[in-house]
Amino acid sequence: MTNQDFTSMRLFEEAPLTLDGGDALSPVDVAYETYGTLSRRADNAVLICHALTGDQYVASEHPTTGKPGWWERLVGPGKLIDTNTYFVICSNVLGSCMGTTGPASLEEATGDPWGTRFPVITIRDMVRVQAALLDALGVSKLMMVIGGSMGGMQVLEWLATYPDRLHSACVIASAARHTAQNIAFHEVGRQAVMADPNWNQGQYYGADTPPAKGLAVARMTAHITYLSEDALTNKFGRNLQERDAVTFGFDADFQVESYLRHQGSTFVDRFDANSYLYITRAMDYLDIAGRFDGRLADAFIPARGVRCCVISFTSDWLYPTIENKRIVHALNAAGVPVSFAEIDTAYGHDSFLLNVPEMDDMLAGFLTTAAQTFTASEQDDD
Amino acid sequence: MTEQNTIRPDLKLIADLVTPEARVLDIGCADGELLHYLVHQKNVDGRGIEIGQDGVNQCVAKGLSVIQGDADNDLAEYPDQSFDVVILSRTLQAVRQPHTVLLELLRIGKQAIVTIPNFGQWHVRLNLLTRGRMPVTKSLNRTWYNTENIHFCTILDLHDLIQDENINLLDFVPHQKDGRRLSMGVKRANLFADQALFLLEKQGP
Numbered sequence: 001m002t003n004q005d006f007t008s009m010r011l012f013e014e015a016p017l018t019l020d021g022g023d024a025l026s027p028v029d030v031a032y033e034t035y036g037t038l039s040r041r042a043d044n045a046v047l048i049c050h051a052l053t054g055d056q057y058v059a060s061e062h063p064t065t066g067k068p069g070w071w072e073r074l075v076g077p078g079k080l081i082d083t084n085t086y087f088v089i090c091s092n093v094l095g096s097c098m099g100t101t102g103p104a105s106l107e108e109a110t111g112d113p114w115g116t117r118f119p120v121i122t123i124r125d126m127v128r129v130q131a132a133l134l135d136a137l138g139v140s141k142l143m144m145v146i147g148g149s150m151g152g153m154q155v156l157e158w159l160a161t162y163p164d165r166l167h168s169a170c171v172i173a174s175a176a177r178h179t180a181q182n183i184a185f186h187e188v189g190r191q192a193v194m195a196d197p198n199w200n201q202g203q204y205y206g207a208d209t210p211p212a213k214g215l216a217v218a219r220m221t222a223h224i225t226y227l228s229e230d231a232l233t234n235k236f237g238r239n240l241q242e243r244d245a246v247t248f249g250f251d252a253d254f255q256v257e258s259y260l261r262h263q264g265s266t267f268v269d270r271f272d273a274n275s276y277l278y279i280t281r282a283m284d285y286l287d288i289a290g291r292f293d294g295r296l297a298d299a300f301i302p303a304r305g306v307r308c309c310v311i312s313f314t315s316d317w318l319y320p321t322i323e324n325k326r327i328v329h330a331l332n333a334a335g336v337p338v339s340f341a342e343i344d345t346a347y348g349h350d351s352f353l354l355n356v357p358e359m360d361d362m363l364a365g366f367l368t369t370a371a372q373t374f375t376a377s378e379q380d381d382d
Numbered sequence: 383m384t385e386q387n388t389i390r391p392d393l394k395l396i397a398d399l400v401t402p403e404a405r406v407l408d409i410g411c412a413d414g415e416l417l418h419y420l421v422h423q424k425n426v427d428g429r430g431i432e433i434g435q436d437g438v439n440q441c442v443a444k445g446l447s448v449i450q451g452d453a454d455n456d457l458a459e460y461p462d463q464s465f466d467v468v469i470l471s472r473t474l475q476a477v478r479q480p481h482t483v484l485l486e487l488l489r490i491g492k493q494a495i496v497t498i499p500n501f502g503q504w505h506v507r508l509n510l511l512t513r514g515r516m517p518v519t520k521s522l523n524r525t526w527y528n529t530e531n532i533h534f535c536t537i538l539d540l541h542d543l544i545q546d547e548n549i550n551l552l553d554f555v556p557h558q559k560d561g562r563r564l565s566m567g568v569k570r571a572n573l574f575a576d577q578a579l580f581l582l583e584k585q586g587p
Contacts (some may be wrong), residue, residue, distance in 0.1 A: 014398065102495070166397070175429030217455040219388070221585030247424040307447070308447075309442070328449060328461040332429070332449070332459065332460065333459065333460070333461055333464075335464075336428070337427075337447035338447055338449065338450075339438070339441070339442050339447050339448050339449065340438075340448075340449040340450055341433065341438045342434060342450055358435055358439065361439040361443075362438070362439050362442055364443070365439055365440075365444075366442050368443070369442070369444070372445070373445065
């Protein structure tokens, strides 16, 4: 994971990144991919924020798995987010493990991997790093920032932190805070990692045996929350895995068991266990309203000039419609122009990654009109 | 973006009452025809609420800010007096709590424009009298079991409620479905008008 060639940039070399937790981090490497060309006026930039276990390969092949980009359905030449028109940027978040500084990176002072000495980070810290990357890329204002799930949380922190750098913002299947249930599921995942003897208090980087079992269990649990009961029933039901009858043992008799085991075992090949701890922690700490005496709307008052779009899915029980509507109500109360739809799908939280034509329609309309108004407003400035 | 200069005549009656630059909420904004007109012809700061996914997507494609929701459930979240005008066009008869909704309109808006299909119109009365069945007319064109209109009212019914709640009636525009205005008072309009528009304002303290 750490010995690959990533496109990356070294930032915060002179002035360190001050984290919400109080620590200072310097330097910070940011791995990123771009697609398309930045226009001469730098008015066609779209920042895509990835989810918990996502990465910068939004529209190109993943170097470890060889799979297509995670949103290649929507991003690319001639696609909904058309890279012939837009300059698309996607960077690996702070704390992750695909080239951006995280617990698997080497600490400059010691030359050793950070492990759990890496400072705890927040979603806003991730966004600060993205803002610095945009500075380095020559993008002062984004035509749009867009993301689903934890990507949507970053979009919300963009709205709360850098509203002047946004023309439009799109939040899909997300939340402005983690609920007790969200934290509970993440805690199960972290405990699974830490219960694996190979975790060794986070110091496993030299060893040949990372805490793969623990991380796989964490992924299996989390994966259930990304689906829905209907999706699991429709896909697997009680179907047996390559056998005619149950075996009265603990093999993967059921297809759903086999599926989850596969999800777990393939995940550990591409993800670092400590990164999983840090990023889930960052999500748990998210409570934007908490910084504003519980009034989420106050966070968005400076974002009145940003066009917003929020989308939720009926079958998403991880970040259900009610959490997305909290965002919408806060944006409305703050006077931010916002559109919202709850889209009827059976696929659960992962709907935002799947083929949902109603979502595509809404995104296409929002993107097109946002781009038209951005060009117009930029020309007005001249 | 297509600049739109003409709209459905009954929507034009509403648009004529909206002052330029106003903050406007259109509840039940459908495909956004009225809102789009107001944004482009009157430069209003327009927001919409629409229950249908198709309608929401059509609005978003027009560049409008529209929230999927309905008058019964989604008005409580808006702060007091957050709009200059709140529009409820041919929707009051389709909500579960028309009385509450009417008061909510005037809580979140300085003014409200409410239009209703008139169940007291003579066609409707005659239809019920002679056929003995729930009327199906041009303005009320669904059968009783599949109509979305669950709280039918007449012009006089709404007028009574407005008076009972001490709401100021600033303007009353009875009209036919094609948008043709009728100049008559409430009582005659109750017999002859397909629909009516009420421009409302909360009574001062």
